[in-house]
Amino acid sequence: MDDSVIIKTDLLTKRFHVGTGEFTALHHISLTFRRGEFAGLVGPSGSGKTTLLNIIGTLDSPTEGDVEVIGHSVSGLTHQQAANLRNHNIGFIFQTYNLLPVYNVYENIEFALLLQNRSSGERKKAVMEALEWVGLTDKLNSRPSQLSGGECQRVAIARAMVKRPLLVLADEPSANLDAKNSHNIVQTMKILNKELNTTFIFATHDEKVMLYLDRIITLNDGVVEEDKMILNR
Numbered sequence: 001m002d003d004s005v006i007i008k009t010d011l012l013t014k015r016f017h018v019g020t021g022e023f024t025a026l027h028h029i030s031l032t033f034r035r036g037e038f039a040g041l042v043g044p045s046g047s048g049k050t051t052l053l054n055i056i057g058t059l060d061s062p063t064e065g066d067v068e069v070i071g072h073s074v075s076g077l078t079h080q081q082a083a084n085l086r087n088h089n090i091g092f093i094f095q096t097y098n099l100l101p102v103y104n105v106y107e108n109i110e111f112a113l114l115l116q117n118r119s120s121g122e123r124k125k126a127v128m129e130a131l132e133w134v135g136l137t138d139k140l141n142s143r144p145s146q147l148s149g150g151e152c153q154r155v156a157i158a159r160a161m162v163k164r165p166l167l168v169l170a171d172e173p174s175a176n177l178d179a180k181n182s183h184n185i186v187q188t189m190k191i192l193n194k195e196l197n198t199t200f201i202f203a204t205h206d207e208k209v210m211l212y213l214d215r216i217i218t219l220n221d222g223v224v225e226e227d228k229m230i231l232n233r
């Protein structure tokens with residue numbers, strides 16, 4: 001694992017306007033994530049996991065403090081620059097898969113590459129490889145409605161990985177899956193983490209996912225309560 005810093009948050013605070021007042025969802029978060037980490041934000045519902053993941057992914061911005069994403073200070077990026085950073089370097093995986101229902105499996109994965117300028121030949125090679133990574137080569141013509149939840153999440157993993165991003169952000173990826181599928185999708189991500197040195201950051205409160213993490217950051221009421229490395233995984 002090389003030691004390059006992928007994410008650095010510096011005294012990051014996020015407040016939301018609620019009614020006439022304000023609510024602090026994240027308070028003074030200072031965290032560094034390095035290349036190749038397989039890390040998780042854990043903590044009860046409402047502790048700030050999704051808010052932090054969205055800010056790390058440049059989908060939202062901090063109220064105070066700064067975030068550096070792959071060497072770029074997010075506060076200095078235009079919307080277009082942030083979009084470029086995401087399109088090339090960050091893959092997203094969500095609880096509800098977020099696949100496009102009218103597209104088949106192949107097209108859903110290829111979609112991530114249409115935002116980049118790649119030839120159709122290059123796209124096909126990359127999509128077929130991503131399908132192999134998740135074991136869905138035989139389902140490339142299926143629509144999401146014809147797949148199980150576990151298969152849908154595998155398509156979402158392939159869509160996140162097809163551009164070979166430096167970073168994948170996964171928000172409760174196992175929340176709609178049974179135990180067997182939860183283990184399967186995390187094992188698949190762990191293999192890709194090792195083989196491609198992709199950094200993964202999860203938001204999860206699933207014990208089955210936590211089993212595989214090599215770093216567990218516990219959030220409570222928007223504060224980092226514990227940051228623990230787990231060796232030998």
Ligand SMILES: Nc1ncnc2c1ncn2[C@@H]1O[C@H](COP(=O)(O)OP(=O)(O)O)[C@@H](O)[C@H]1O
Binds near residue numbers: 044049051
């Ligand atoms: N857009 C928003 N406006 C107001 N409050 C929000 C908004 N987004 C999140 N919150 C609040 O911030 C807190 C953290 O939310 P969230 O990051 O979704 O937690 P988690 O993912 O850990 O369940 C919650 O209390 C939530 O209600």
Ligand SMILES: [Mg+2]
Binds near residue numbers: 050
């Ligand atoms: Mg959440």
